[in-house]
Amino acid sequence: MQLSHIQEFVHQKMDGDVTGHDYWHAQRVVNLAVGLYQQEQIQDEIDNQEMLILAAYLHDTIDDKLVGDPNQAIVEVKSLLGQEGISEVNQAEILYIIEHMSFSANLGQKQPLSLVGQCVQDADRLDAIGAIGIARAFAYGGAHKQVIYDPEIQPIEIQDKSAYRNHPSTSINHFYEKLLKLKDLMNTQAGRHEAIRRTDYMQKFLQEFKDEIV
Ligand code: ADP
Ligand code: NI
Numbered sequence: 001m002q003l004s005h006i007q008e009f010v011h012q013k014m015d016g017d018v019t020g021h022d023y024w025h026a027q028r029v030v031n032l033a034v035g036l037y038q039q040e041q042i043q044d045e046i047d048n049q050e051m052l053i054l055a056a057y058l059h060d061t062i063d064d065k066l067v068g069d070p071n072q073a074i075v076e077v078k079s080l081l082g083q084e085g086i087s088e089v090n091q092a093e094i095l096y097i098i099e100h101m102s103f104s105a106n107l108g109q110k111q112p113l114s115l116v117g118q119c120v121q122d123a124d125r126l127d128a129i130g131a132i133g134i135a136r137a138f139a140y141g142g143a144h145k146q147v148i149y150d151p152e153i154q155p156i157e158i159q160d161k162s163a164y165r166n167h168p169s170t171s172i173n174h175f176y177e178k179l180l181k182l183k184d185l186m187n188t189q190a191g192r193h194e195a196i197r198r199t200d201y202m203q204k205f206l207q208e209f210k211d212e213i214v
Contacts, residue, residue, distance in 0.1 A: 001050065001084040006057050009080050013061045013073075019143040020136030021060050025127055030056040032123035037116065039190040044115045051090050052116045054081070055097045059120060062098055074099075097121075103128075103178060104161040106185075113187070122191030125182045130198030133179055134205055141171030148172060149209075175206060 014023045033056040037049060060066055062073040074095065081091045093114065100111035101121040113121060128136065141148065147170050155176035158164045169177065179202060183195035 001054075001086060003053070005084060006054060006080070009076075010057050010061060014066065017066060018139060019065065020139045021063070021066055025136070026057050026060060028127050028132070029059060029120065029123045032126050033119045036119040036122055036188050036191050040115060040119060040188050048114075048116045051094060052119060054086065055094045055116060055120045056123060058094065059098045059101065059124060063102070103182075104164050107158065107160050107164060118187035119191070122186050122188050122195075125186065126191060126194055126198065129179050129182055129195060130201050133198065134202060137171050137174050137179065141174070146171055172206070172209065175202060 010026050011023050014021060014026060016022075030053055033052055034049065037044075037052050041047070041049075058077055062070050062077060064070045067073040077095065077098075078091055081094065086094070093116070097113060097117040097120055099105070101113060101117060101124065103125075105111055127133065138148065140146075147153075149172040150170050153168060153170050153173060155169070155173040156163070156167055158167075158177050164178075180199060183192065183199045186192040186195050
């Protein structure tokens, strides 16, 4: 397996994205996931770090927000992994993780994930919160023509994927609808610890935002 081939594929799929899902989001998720996995690995009988790195790089390349045809994207990911000599079993595990780890896929029913999957999911959630999470939320909001803040639109309790994607919201409401909740959904201890720290930072930002409205 040559990592540069995977990185090229991710560049090709994600470069130019202005919704917070660019190549460097994938790279940060790789770095965070490796850190979490190394702290948790004692529980994993065999070293699955290569699989973890692949799943982290590829996690958004089949997302319907980014690619026009997710089924076609899955075919491309499988073919890439095959060319890189990844076994059928590991290909299936990587595909399973990236198809089941998203916030929306877990609304209503939590999807079971391996330790590798749990670390990649935690890493993706960490990149959605804290200072980076704040930047990404407003970038996403702007790209989707969503207003920053509107005192007449209240946050709602998100129950399912279609409500999550389709209800009229604001970027500030997105913190209450999703981002502040992520710390309680973390799988790993190290991930939870970092999520609490990043959430404190978002709370301070939201307080300051409110205080500035006169
Ligand atoms: P997942 O891929 O886990 O289902 P999303 O793709 O919906 O989650 O969200 C990815 C990131 O995009 C979020 O963490 C957030 O930063 C941003 N995002 C998604 N929906 C919104 C929204 N309505 N307003 C602002 N940011 C959003
Ligand atoms: Ni992601």
